[in-house]
Amino acid sequence: MAATDQKSKKNISGLLIESLGIERVVANLLEFEIRTDAISWHRFFGALNIVFLVLLFLSGSVMAFYYSPIPGTAYDSVDFALFNLPFGGIIKGVHHYSWNILLVMMGLHLMRGFVAGAYKPPRQLVWISGVIILTVVPMFIITGDLLPWDQKGYWSTRVRLSIIHSIPFIGDFTVRFIQGGPLTGIVALTRFYVLHTLFLPGLLLLAVGVHLHLIRYRGLSEPLFGNEKTICRISFFPDFLNRWLILFLIVTIVLGLVSHYWTAPLGDPADPTDSTYIPKPEWWVLFLNQLVAIFKGPFSIMGTVVIPGGLFGLLAALPFLDRSAERDPGRRIIVMVIAAVIVSGMTGLSLMGYIEHFVSAGK
């Protein structure tokens, strides 16, 4: 009886696969094997990043059902979803904490890849696609910041737009293009909403898809120590996917509990006439904010474009700047020193920004 059921199920699933014309895709999926250390104690940032991205997509989708992208009602719709909707606080909290942790995890993922020399041939494009993802994610945060239409989001956006506006030649056009005119009003909110929920997710899906395809095509970077041939392989479906789902469940439960206890912040409603409000920069832009504060007047372009752009350019061009086959960090002293200086510089500037905006300002 059980065997008959199983046969009929197979027939149904087989018929479905055949009808959809995805036999080859399914066969490839079932045959696809992945290294067991793809999710392990020493390599899990990539898998964790996917967990947070999925959580962001899911929580964002639910929030979109209740969001009204109009300045007069945006704040109230977010407030309603956060405090009146069953589990609304948890959903908003998961969204809020996910992007914060995602940024940290992406930084650690990048750092691990850097130390392990994961950008070395033949994985240059894997690295570059990762850097592209790293540029897209902050755009989500920047566009998402305005959506609740609260004081912090509104004035942070105004500050960012004024920084963009200061860029010679293209600044004014870029700001007008982004916000649909000279004012940060209803058109700007609509555009930010469309960018946040349509354009950027599409771009990110594409970038992540390319990144994963390249990882499959070029393989994961070999361990720095030990023999890669001794690492076993497991099937992607269902073994690897089950591991990932366990990770997903653990993260979701932990974030749900955190969100239940520490409600995601929602500031005062935006008041465009209140020019006395000075937004405190987010932790992840403290060093950029400090750069803007350092370079003023005719040198402002250094802090707004040249240095941040140069750093991203350096990051993307790394596989072509450091072309040696050597992966042992102990034998890549120059590259490691440069990276240490850059990270120290960013950390130092962030600390100064923190002291300026959160310690000194509170006195």
Added chain:
Amino acid sequence: MKKNLSMYLVGFFLFILSVSLFNVPEGIAAAKQTLTAANAKSAPAGIDDQVWSTAKGIEVPFEGKEQFAGKKASVITKAVYTGDSIFFLFQWADPTLSVTKEAWKYDGLKWSHLQGNEDRISLLFEINRINNFATKGCAVTCHVPQGAPSAKDGKFGTSSEAEKGDLWHWKAARSDPAGFADDTWLTKTDLKNSGRKNDNGKGGDKSNMTDDKAKPKYMLAPGKELAKNNILLASHAVEISNYSVFKAGDIITYRMPNMPEGSRADIKAVSRWVNGQWTVLLSRKLDTGNDDDVAFNPKKSYNFAMALFDDSGDENSYDSETISLEFSR
């Protein structure tokens, strides 16, 4: 070449760090005050409860307007909350106890009103969002002109029906003797219609005056006692049948507090004036379930603004900026 590149980069970042050391932070605007309600296991027993000595308070500055223009005042404000109620404690200096509120005085021949008003403190919360209240406070509520028909019921309200405010109004003469603060709310106002409404139920005060407005109509009923500060409660009053019992110098309350009922009785008050200082404790359910009250959710923060009246009426007050109320976990 690689060594040169690394040296340039090291030098460049050291330069940025050194420049930033000399960078003077730009001025930061005065941040909005935040009152954090401490979480208490049980309700405070009164204004002397130990919880108030441990609760962290804020000193709220007030700016005088109209007759107090140019003057300043301050109120120490504290808050605690339990599983179902919230408690506010206010302390401010006031050299004079003002509870006269035009009380009647008999000079042996005729009755006349004493000069003098009462001390008050009021709080305004948002029931539904009032546009820009979070940043501008009571200044965004609409104030209608003195002579407008709607002015007699209170000269302010909101600019649309969607915007609703919850006004807590503690009055030393007209509500405190009954043990309550007057619970009212704000909605849209214009020249004809007042935006200030009473919560459902009964409350307020009752004028003690004969039809010809020449003398008091009521006196203390036999067997009853005057309330705090010798105020006659409406529920303890009886119509005067024989005015010959009064002697020169007798004083009778003009505005007799009613015992509030229903939603208007939500805010309980305890107070003390001693050594030139008012201490007022207001308490209310976090969520009364009434549409005319703000429902407090301890996970959320709320904005409120206050006004202080020193023996004054109308708009002769000291006003605070908007304050943020948060709940500690």
